[in-house]
Amino acid sequence: DVKVTQSSRYLVKRTGEKVFLECVQDMDHENMFWYRQDPGLGLRLIYFSYDVKMKEKGDIPEGYSVSREKKERFSLILESASTNQTSMYLCASRTPQGSGSPLHFGNGTRLTVT
């Protein structure tokens, strides 16, 4: 079974703090994704990575950066947390689009910025 593990289930941070959200997958997947989910707005793609050190902006990259130094790990960084970044953050992974494999999600990190 594919396992996507997000390091924290709940995080509370203060405005202006630098925040790291970590995600690890155990299936050697090339593609990894970060989404945020908000009531009424659904899932929105922040960033994704199609291989080590490779990344592309998603639909809402402002205020975020990412790091993929190893294939199994994809980190989301909030450089200076703001209250409008309070949200549920979901990490996902799979083999490349068109390869026929499903997308697998972690359990999510509920981030509150005060």
Add this chain to the structure above:
Amino acid sequence: KQEVTQIPAALSVPEGENLVLNCSFTDSAIYNLQWFRQDPGKGLTSLLLIQSSQREQTSGRLNASLDKSSGRSTLYIAASQPGDSATYLCAVGFVGRRALTFGSGTRLQVQP
């Protein structure tokens, strides 16, 4: 614009009923379509993945169909149970996009 729509946003049914959840998409050029389940406060669990060359996929009491030409997919749940209560999301892999595009989901409540 490539979009995915799920209607209704919420549905409440009595236990034992067969039900259909709908998903529509605006572009027939797709790689695949995936159905997910999400319990409150949790991540998404993959239910079924249909490739663009397939018409349907089945897993237990779940059956998903795909009609690319009309831009529609349905998720059929047979003999619903209270444990099926969750939000069901549809996501489409459009050609030309590396990431899936998600619908906003249907929140299902199965009454005992």
